[in-house]
Amino acid sequence: MENKSPFLDTLFLLRKDECITIFADIKKIFPKEEQEAADYFETEFEKERLEFLSDQILFDKKAAVWAAKILYHSVQLYLIRENTEKDLKKLIPEFQGQLTLSSRLSADLSLRFLPQIIISLKNVDSNDPLVVLLENILKQFHYSGIEIELDLENVNWEDELKDKTYRKLYLERIVENKVYRLAEIPYINQLLNAEFGWYKEVFWKELKKI
Numbered sequence: 171m172e173n174k175s176p177f178l179d180t181l182f183l184l185r186k187d188e189c190i191t192i193f194a195d196i197k198k199i200f201p202k203e204e205q206e207a208a209d210y211f212e213t214e215f216e217k218e219r220l221e222f223l224s225d226q227i228l229f230d231k232k233a234a235v236w237a238a239k240i241l242y243h244s245v246q247l248y249l250i251r252e253n254t255e256k257d258l259k260k261l262i263p264e265f266q267g268q269l270t271l272s273s274r275l276s277a278d279l280s281l282r283f284l285p286q287i288i289i290s291l292k293n294v295d296s297n298d299p300l301v302v303l304l305e306n307i308l309k310q311f312h313y314s315g316i317e318i319e320l321d322l323e324n325v326n327w328e329d330e331l332k333d334k335t336y337r338k339l340y341l342e343r344i345v346e347n348k349v350y351r352l353a354e355i356p357y358i359n360q361l362l363n364a365e366f367g368w369y370k371e372v373f374w375k376e377l378k379k380i
Contacts, residue, residue: 177203178210180242184283185214196246196261199239207238211279222275224335233273236265237280240307244287247300255299262303265310271336274313281307281314288318316343319351327357341365345374356380 176197183189211234219227243261267273284304291298308315312322313336331337341362344352352358359380363370370377 175200175203176246177239177242178206180245181207181210181238181280184241184245185279190245190249193246193250196243196250199242204235204239208235211235211238211276214279215276218275218279222335222339227275227335228272230267230270230272230276232267233265234276234279236263236267237277237311240304241280241283244284244300244304248287248291258300258303262300262307265307269310271333274311274336275339277311278314281311284308285315285317313340313343316340316349316352317347327355331358331361337361348374350377353377354380 176193177199180190208231212229212231215229215234219225240262247258247261265273265277284307288301288304288308291301291304305315305318305320308318309320309322312320312325331340341358343349344358345362353362353374354377359377362374362377363379366374
């Protein structure tokens, strides 16, 4: 897909090459760009659907476009901060849709990049108000924020992971990133050890059984 705008350019470069382009200012996103982004992410979603082992999970266009705009604005705000503080909540709005498995996985196509942005922001200023806004988003979409420490104390994990597809993906991401603080939560620890079976020494030898 040909890059035609700062918004689309940012999304494509991040997902393909994990790099960003610096622009002079934060450009307005037009409906045509949103539609192009939606089409792109729907294609990417279909590719990742192969890992879901389920054909019942539908692409959530609204969640995907919202998350894409969050990602774009987050990247640009990391670089461009002059006279932007008053607009932070407008540029980084809360999710207004229904939180479903489809919305979580559709939004994850973009939100999975937020942890690294948060880490970079904290390295510059740990009290940056943008950090709070992004962390609040990842508390809601914490499948995308597994890499960083979030306040998930009030999560009911049995309810959170009741869907077998989401449970599989969540556990795989914990193992992939070796996230001890999550793997040592008793319920998650139990699930992981059940999945490992006789092969625990292969998958995660150091993880203790709680």
